[in-house]
Amino acid sequence: MHYHISVSDPSSHFLSITYTIPEISSDYIEIQLPAWRPGRYEIQNFAKNIQFIEAISKTGKKLPLSKVTKDRWRLETGGEDEVRVNYTYYAAIQNAGSSYVDAELWYLNFINFCFYTEGRINDACKVTLELPEDYTIACGLGSFWNIVDNIPTAYANILSAQDFYELVDSPLLASESLQKCDYQIDHVRFSIWMHGNLKPNWKRIERDFRRFSREQIATMGEFPEQDYHFLNLILPTAFYHGVEHRNSTMVVLGPDDEGEGLYTDLLGVSSHELFHAWNIIRIRPKEMLPYDFTKENYFATCFVAEGCTTYYGDLFLKRSGVFDDAAYLKELQVYMKRHFEHSASASQSLVESSFDLWLDGYEKGIPDRKVSVYHKGALVALILDLYIRKKTDHAQSLDDIMRLLWLRFGKPFVGYTIEDYIGIAEEVAGESLEWYWRECIYGNIPLEERLNEALSFVGLQMTTFTNGNIQLNELDDFRAGLQRQKWLATVQANPEDEEEE
Template identity: 40%
Template sequence: MRYIFHYNKPSEQFLDIDFIIEGNKEKELDVQLSAWRPGRYELANFAKNIRNWKATDENGNELFFKKVKKDLWNILTNGASTIKISYNYYAAELNGGSTWLDEKQLYVNPVNCCLFLPSRMDETCTIELKVPENYEVAIGLEKIGNKIFKAKDFHELADSPFIASPTLKHQNFECAGVNFHIWFQGLDFPDWNKLINDFKPFAEEQVEMFGDFPVKDFHFLFQILPYPIYHGVEHITSTVITLGPEYDIFKDHLYTELLGVSSHELFHVWNVKMIRPLEMMPYNFTAENYSRLGWVAEGFTTYYGDTMLFRSKVFSEQEFFKTFNQQLKKHFDNAGRFNLSVGDSSFDTWLDGYTPGIPHRKTSIYTEGCLVAFMLDVIIRRNQNNEKSLDDVMRGLYHQFAKSSKGFNEADVKALIETAAGKAMDDFFADYVYGTKDFRPLLDDCLDYLGLEITEKPSAKFIESHLGIKAIEETEKSIVKIIHRNSVAENSGMMINDAIVAVNGYKVNNNLNEWCAYLFEHKQEIELTVYAAQKEKKLKMEMKAGDIYFKNYELKKKEGLSENQKDAYKKWAGR
């Protein structure tokens, strides 16, 4: 299978792709485009970006074809042994999992735009890039010619994004016999010493935990943009990470995010690229791949991504606690945790996993899975006198399943956890994986084992802490997006997407929070003027002393720790 990428006017953002099929012996061929991409468990409908689809034989004669599904074509081959399919792909989206073309770069995720034959997915694929000679190519595939690369099969091709550009910045480092590459597109002044001094320790920590790395070369592909963005997508030999704005990349907040997403995506090489739910072994690119194990794939990776930075001393204790605090806030702010389990939320990522969805319906597999991983880690450590941990479960999944190209199921991961913990975990799974039991008591218990505790204080935003609403500020109005259950706002009759335009008759203009806090401070009643469905209504906020809704949560070390707590913390934190 051969793919040729070329284009004439990059400003039009149409990428021309030739898909050449050789050795055909069939009278009819079904030709498929992926319906989704691994790393984002929702249908993407990439076929909407295709135009001018046609098929010809080796002599240039057009072949009859018809579209039989939204992303499936059928060709009558007329006995042709070589068939060329040509089409334009609109490359106008720039994120960690997209395809983009402009005058500065060609960036491709092949899973978006490369057709394949379902009956011949195991055959070798080559890609040829017809780009300017001064373009360098950042890619995880084997190079076999001038801008020609080879994949062992379509699965490897689909999992191998690339950036071709004359402005790529590149550096590499070696760790445990693996060559790690760092590529930047869109960043003019990388601080290579800082990057490598931080990347190498967390890479070493992860390789040491699993015992080896699945590939010999790995590429961090960074797309740095001039506006705020945060996105990362995992692959077996690379990751694509989009961050911005460029001028903040090496400032504390965004650089911490850069390290966090980089460690997270590297951990994914083992957990989900190698250690994969049975339902996704191999991927079915044509439809949903339903699984209740997203809490392992994404949640465990969220936990370990930051934990590896902490253990390797790239993150300070304060920096790690800050990331954990963020998970706590996401968890406690989401009333959906009482309505849908993390196991069922994993299944439903295909339904609404990447949108807010209806109020209080679901949980986040990232956040809930992260906290489940933490609790399991501590339970195992406590039961085994700190001689075993969740690390043993991950190693079991890798060495017993992934390295034998076997997928794991729900019973498999439960059995490994029970073996590591030395006890049955039926109640834990029933309550916290497949049920909606409140995490707080067990979280407190696990934290206490490490000498830690959660402290609470009201959200710094008055409307969140005292009224129970989260809103987006727009010119001359604030749009209500989240309402806390049983809050003043909910009891007043406020609804999602209400537009608050005034407080006690004062028009709001990006200052709703300030007006409400000011009036409350001076013991004034608060009446909000709200528009809902283009109708005005006035809502009185009848607050009660001491009622606090949205809060901030912070980890801190307890006073007067026992020797057991000190020892448990040291072994958990690796410091």
């Protein structure tokens, strides 16, 4: 499958795309545009951004093309063995799951606008980008110059993917003004890309990213990919959004003049998204393996996919020395505040709210209905981690659960169920955790008592005030303080990192 992408008028924000389908042997084919994208579990109807579409033969003959559903078309081939679908797509939104083009930047999420042919989603894909001269490409797929008659053509950058799944899990930035920094851990190469009005302190960024990346790999034992790309789009307006991908993450942040606040956001979202390289990209719910891009893929374990990842994102920053104790506890208090302010009395359980992400998971919703799989999910992950640590004197923890999920389900890429997660957690704990599943996962019992019971083990206490404020305090308990140090300790001693200039 081949996609040719050009932009004739950058100010219009329209992509011009030709989708070429070879080796056709039937009288008709059906082509599908995805209805949603990985990392955002809601129907998004990308087809609404298609302005014009037609199908033609190799000789230029127009072929009948008609809609079957809102995002699926039937194409009558007329005996042709190759057809081309020409269409335009409006790319004018800048968030971490959209597409955007103007005179300075191409930002493409192929999931937004690339069709696949029914029955051929596993075919190899090639993308030709008619980019302006001197543009640099940042993408997990990589790029190279096309060679025509032994001469490199300046406008024909080509990307390749083993199948449609890899293509649409690989966003792209391309611009003349991309900035980049590389670092390596073991045999894995990491690249940090920046686009926006800022002058990155690359020495500090590389040091901190190296620290949390090393800590994550040490915890999980290995990294799933040979390379990884942090793609960052920095806007002049307030924004915070990140999306995980196979060997990259797309992050959109702002405002670009926020200084230290922007940097803290960059660290938090980057550590979170990197852990997704294991948790959801490879350690994936069975209900989503493989992805069905035509409809909702309901699953009950988003509290694992997003809750555990939210918990670990900041914890890795503390363990690696990027955050000190005060910075970490501040972020932990944020999860508490958001949960207890917005959904402490919600009627739904985490399992129900995981399932209902497809209904209203990203909207405010009606009062006291749903919980956040991110915030409550992180808090119940903390409860489980500290309970197991207390029971085993830190010999076992949530780390062991995540490693077993990786070894049994992620590395072989076979998909897990909620029963698998329960089984592994109880195996690590060495006992039934019926109370935990009943109260924290399948039920809607308020978390205060269980949370403070867990926090007391590490010398912390959460206080809720009548005005709704939440405060996390350190108890004056020497032995509990030692337990906190073990909880927050690095998995593997880090080599000395060069100090910031």
